[in-house]
Amino acid sequence: MRKYSFLEPITVGHMTLKNRVVMTAMARHIATADGFITERYCRHYRAAAEGGTALIIPGIMAVDSTWPYISNNQPWLDDDKFLPGLTRFAAEMHAAGAKVAYQLWCSGLAGTTRSIDDFTLADIARLQQKYLEAARRCKQAGADAVEFHIAHTYLPGQFLSPAWNHRKDQYGADCVENATRFSVECMEQIRDKLCDAHFDLLVKINGADFVTGGVTPQWSAAACSLLEQAGAAMFTVNGGGALAKITDMSDDGHRPEGWKVYLAEEIRKQVHVPVAACGSIRHYDYADRIIREGKCDLIAIARGLFAEPAWVQKAAEGREDEARRCISCMFCFTSVPEGVAGCSVNPYAKREKDDPGVVKNGAGRRVAVVGAGPAGLEAAYRLALRGFDVTIYEKDSAIGGLTRLAAVPDGKQKLLWLADYYARQISRLGIHLALGRAVSAEEIAATHPYAVFVATGSQELTPPIDGIARAKSVRALLRGEIACKPGARMVVLGGGLTGLEAARLAQTQGCAVTVLEMLPENPGANLETKLALGYARTAGVSVRYGHKVLAVTPDAVLAETNDGDCTVDADEVILAMGLRPDNALAQQLEQKQLRVYRIGDCDHAVKISSAVQSGCDAAQALQ
Numbered sequence: 256m257r258k259y260s261f262l263e264p265i266t267v268g269h270m271t272l273k274n275r276v277v278m279t280a281m282a283r284h285i286a287t288a289d290g291f292i293t294e295r296y297c298r299h300y301r302a303a304a305e306g307g308t309a310l311i312i313p314g315i316m317a318v319d320s321t322w323p324y325i326s327n328n329q330p331w332l333d334d335d336k337f338l339p340g341l342t343r344f345a346a347e348m349h350a351a352g353a354k355v356a357y358q359l360w361c362s363g364l365a366g367t368t369r370s371i372d373d374f375t376l377a378d379i380a381r382l383q384q385k386y387l388e389a390a391r392r393c394k395q396a397g398a399d400a401v402e403f404h405i406a407h408t409y410l411p412g413q414f415l416s417p418a419w420n421h422r423k424d425q426y427g428a429d430c431v432e433n434a435t436r437f438s439v440e441c442m443e444q445i446r447d448k449l450c451d452a453h454f455d456l457l458v459k460i461n462g463a464d465f466v467t468g469g470v471t472p473q474w475s476a477a478a479c480s481l482l483e484q485a486g487a488a489m490f491t492v493n494g495g496g497a498l499a500k501i502t503d504m505s506d507d508g509h510r511p512e513g514w515k516v517y518l519a520e521e522i523r524k525q526v527h528v529p530v531a532a533c534g535s536i537r538h539y540d541y542a543d544r545i546i547r548e549g550k551c552d553l554i555a556i557a558r559g560l561f562a563e564p565a566w567v568q569k570a571a572e573g574r575e576d577e578a579r580r581c582i583s584c585m586f587c588f589t590s591v592p593e594g595v596a597g598c599s600v601n602p603y604a605k606r607e608k609d610d611p612g613v614v615k616n617g618a619g620r621r622v623a624v625v626g627a628g629p630a631g632l633e634a635a636y637r638l639a640l641r642g643f644d645v646t647i648y649e650k651d652s653a654i655g656g657l658t659r660l661a662a663v664p665d666g667k668q669k670l671l672w673l674a675d676y677y678a679r680q681i682s683r684l685g686i687h688l689a690l691g692r693a694v695s696a697e698e699i700a701a702t703h704p705y706a707v708f709v710a711t712g713s714q715e716l717t718p719p720i721d722g723i724a725r726a727k728s729v730r731a732l733l734r735g736e737i738a739c740k741p742g743a744r745m746v747v748l749g750g751g752l753t754g755l756e757a758a759r760l761a762q763t764q765g766c767a768v769t770v771l772e773m774l775p776e777n778p779g780a781n782l783e784t785k786l787a788l789g790y791a792r793t794a795g796v797s798v799r800y801g802h803k804v805l806a807v808t809p810d811a812v813l814a815e816t817n818d819g820d821c822t823v824d825a826d827e828v829i830l831a832m833g834l835r836p837d838n839a840l841a842q843q844l845e846q847k848q849l850r851v852y853r854i855g856d857c858d859h860a861v862k863i864s865s866a867v868q869s870g871c872d873a874a875q876a877l878q
């Protein structure tokens with residue numbers, strides 16, 4: 256078994272952490288709308304605590320709930336009425352063997368127009384009092400520490416950053432001393448009035464804002480020296496944020512593993528307390544190496560522990576192959592209702608109470624899974640764990656389904672990690688895999704399966720539009736079957752995620768691409784779509800909303816808009832107008848009176864998250 260450096264204990268302030276893995280804060284939107292911690296909230300974090308994480312820092316907690324922007328369904332800290340929930344949470348983390356730090360947060364300008372430039376000294380003093388009172392409640396609730404949140408361009412980060420702080424007084428950003436004054440004063444009060452052998456003060460800070468005039472590694476390192484004197488017992492170092500680029504805070508797949516570790520390294524040279532590196536740290540070997548090389552003392556993981564709460568435990572038990580890996584898909588930024596998984600790869604994320612554990616009553620009964628996309632793979636995995644004898648049938652020569660195509664555009668390659676994970680489980684659990692040939696209902700029936708899980712996916716939707724037969728499949732484009740001739744005019748019909756990604760791919764290969772989308776541009780679209788739109792436009796794709804396609808002619812596409820009809824010249828037309836379930840096999844099997852479960856796209860067109868969840872739930876429900 257490997258002796259990973261991150262499994263070694265470490266002292267942080269007065270705490271002894273049993274290992275060096277910190278769950279760094281991640282807002283989850285599962286407290287009540289009026290700031291109370293819920294059962295669901297506790298269960299969610301307990302998964303990571305039970306999974307061996309040494310220190311749990313739950314997401315932002317508002318020090319002032321009357322502030323104009325407080326994010327929805329996060330815990331609040333500005334009233335003693337929140338103490339019971341905070342106390343229960345801390346007790347549950349302790350019972351699971353983890354330490355707890357609550358993150359003190361105020362958005363400042365983010366989400367509002369209220370600039371710190373306009374704060375009076377009385378405003379500043381009032382806010383500092385709010386921080387102190389919030390920290391007092393955290394201590395009273397039994398937390399081991401508070402984390403003073405200077406990162407991600409929220410209030411203290413705005414004071415720190417010359418990009419947002421234009422004040423001319425002693426809180427201005429003309430020098431590091433002044434720029435850190437707001438935080439230093441808050442922290443000194445917390446240190447002097449609250450910190451003791453049972454309560455520490457931690458800091459999360461940007462090593463860089465990655466915006467013009469913003470915090471640089473040198474500026475941040477100098478600030479950390481002062482913050483250390485003000486009581487910081489540990490620094491977690493990240494970058495980017497709400498007023499900067501969100502993908503610099505949490506990368507969306509375009510960045511390599513640990514691309515911000517150098518920021519932690521820079522700060523570590525300046526301070527004498529432990530420093531946690533943060534940002535896209537996913538692999539055990541990598542985490543081990545950066546500690547051994549002295550780049551950081553701890554590893555701070557957010558989404559990786561969302562995807563795999565037992566990340567630490569699996570390393571400690573030599574079960575590395577069983578760890579799911581965050582694919583940086585950004586779905587976790589989407590608020591999801593109760594009962595829906597908040598993570599693409601972990602079907603129980605944020606719905607931990609639905610996890611029945613492994614009920615091992617498959618008793619070798621034979622089950623067939625048709626289709627090796629995420630839904631089928633997850634179903635096969637759960638069924639095999641439960642002791643069923645599982646065979647996966649897949650017509651392609653490799654597993655992964657549509658994720659293999661979705662992984663083609665630049666920056667999407669981490670999607671392949673999902674199929675890699677299932678490939679490891681297939682060999683570990685002895686799942687039979689029949690690749691490279693479409694299986695018929697008769698063949699399946701002949702094996703007398705106890706149940707069949709049909710995950711045959713979807714087919715591309717072809718709407719009844721004049722001349723649509725000339726349009727080619729977006730899947731063919733992603734498979735590289737359509738030559739993108741330099742300068743060729745391509746029109747992509749449909750501006751959903753797939754259409755935008757495919758358009759960007761073709762544009763970067765030399766085509767001049769226009770996307771036509773019938774709906775108006777939606778400023779409330781989910782983050783994944785917004786990012787895909789941004790990348791497409793940056794690559795030079797022309798994305799036109801409010802264009803209803805009327806006809807495809809031999810050399811153009813005709814569309815109707817609010818301003819009248821228009822013609823867009825097209826040498827090549829690509830169809831990306833949605834999907835319809837491919838359920839022919841499911842129907843045939845149902846007619847044979849077999850026990851059939853439709854999952855994933857075969858049931859209705861879904862995202863990776865709901866495909867994985869549907870495969871999981873159907874497999875767990877099999878009696």
Ligand SMILES: Cc1cc2nc3c(=O)[nH]c(=O)nc-3n(C[C@H](O)[C@H](O)[C@H](O)COP(=O)(O)O)c2cc1C
Nearest residue numbers: 279280281282314315505534535556557558587588
């Ligand atoms: C959905 C989401 C919510 C987040 N909320 C917080 C937060 O409440 N406080 C915070 O300090 N960082 C927050 N972050 C940033 C993470 O803590 C972390 O610094 C960042 O995602 C990089 O680490 P990772 O690649 O391990 O996710 C959030 C990130 C995500 C994806």
